[in-house]
Amino acid sequence: MxxxxxxxxxxxxxxxxxxxxxxxxxxxGVLWTGDKIIGQANEALNKLHALxxxxxxxxxxxxxxxxxxxxxxxxxxxxxxxxxxxxxxxVSAQYLSQMxxxxxxxxxxxxxxxxxxxxxxxxYIGAEPDPLVENPVFRLKxxxxxxxxxxxxxxxxDGHFSFPKIMKAAxxxxxxxxxxxxxxxxxxxxxxxGGLVFPGTGCLVKAVETVAERPPVIMGKPSGNMFSVISTxxxxxxxxTLMIGDRCNTDxxxxxxxxxxxxxxxxxxxxxxxxxxxxxxxxxEQHKLLADYYLPEIGDIFKLIHENYE
Numbered sequence: 001m002x003x004x005x006x007x008x009x010x011x012x013x014x015x016x017x018x019x020x021x022x023x024x025x026x027x028x029g030v031l032w033t034g035d036k037i038i039g040q041a042n043e044a045l046n047k048l049h050a051l052x053x054x055x056x057x058x059x060x061x062x063x064x065x066x067x068x069x070x071x072x073x074x075x076x077x078x079x080x081x082x083x084x085x086x087x088x089x090x091v092s093a094q095y096l097s098q099m100x101x102x103x104x105x106x107x108x109x110x111x112x113x114x115x116x117x118x119x120x121x122x123x124y125i126g127a128e129p130d131p132l133v134e135n136p137v138f139r140l141k142x143x144x145x146x147x148x149x150x151x152x153x154x155x156x157x158d159g160h161f162s163f164p165k166i167m168k169a170a171x172x173x174x175x176x177x178x179x180x181x182x183x184x185x186x187x188x189x190x191x192x193x194g195g196l197v198f199p200g201t202g203c204l205v206k207a208v209e210t211v212a213e214r215p216p217v218i219m220g221k222p223s224g225n226m227f228s229v230i231s232t233x234x235x236x237x238x239x240x241t242l243m244i245g246d247r248c249n250t251d252x253x254x255x256x257x258x259x260x261x262x263x264x265x266x267x268x269x270x271x272x273x274x275x276x277x278x279x280x281x282x283x284x285e286q287h288k289l290l291a292d293y294y295l296p297e298i299g300d301i302f303k304l305i306h307e308n309y310e
Contacts, residue, residue, distance in 0.1 A: 029268020040299030062156035103151030184220030
């Protein structure tokens with residue numbers, strides 16, 4: 001049986017706070033749900049910032065650009081600058097830019113992806129809705145035309161995901177020199193309570209991957225590509241960096257893969273029952289999902305600091 005994450009309390013608070021200089025935090029399910037702040041999340045992050053910690057907002061959500069995330073953070077009372085936002089769409093654009101990519105990208109996604117491609121001067125097609133209008137579907141083979149200069153396919157979240165988009169993406173990927181990039185593979189978005197399941201980017205990626213018969217390069221957590229971008233530009237020491245998340249198979253596994261300190265909060269996807277089941281399992285892969293620490297929600301950090309130091 002593996003050890004459960006340790007709950008942060010007044011007895012270990014100082015040791016915990018002294019153990020890191022940098023904070024990477026997931027957003028959806030940790031800081032907010034939709035446009036609603038989770039508890040005192042903004043006060044908690046701002047307090048860590050006031051204590052001299054470098055704070056970065058690290059999200060797999062590809063639907064917004066960094067400028068849009070800065071605006072959202074400020075509207076919800078979080079201290080944030082463009083350089084502190086690291087999204088999967090930003091990392092995808094940086095990945096292509098760093099390899100001197102000079103062709104077009106076929107994008108399944110939103111303006112969150114295309115605005116980051118604009119920032120690095122990479123052209124693209126496909127981000128607009130592309131509904132199925134032909135009936136029967138097999139007539140698409142007579143009407144769809146592919147552009148000749150597409151050298152990469154990026155799949156991010158796209159509410160207009162459609163059969164024609166799958167068909168075009170897979171057709172471009174028939175060329176083995178065409179890059180296949182996934183912003184992330186999250187299975188679902190945390191919606192809180194209510195009974196509805198909101199499909200995440202992972203199901204869209206899997207659909208394209210299935211028909212293309214090849215795996216993508218994943219930019220978001222748990223891939224180390226995100227940390228490479230952050231650490232390269234900010235000279236972060238992994239052993240002095242804390243990763244906060246609500247989803248253990250992305251956020252916490254990302255932290256483990258990169259050698260970071262990990263803290264899971266139970267305000268999003270992960271529940272205590274999950275942690276207990278993983279700890280009791282004989283499967284070592286499930287043990288990798290267990291964080292070093294846990295809290296019901298990130299705002300509890302603010303409460304603990306306030307009660308014990310102020």
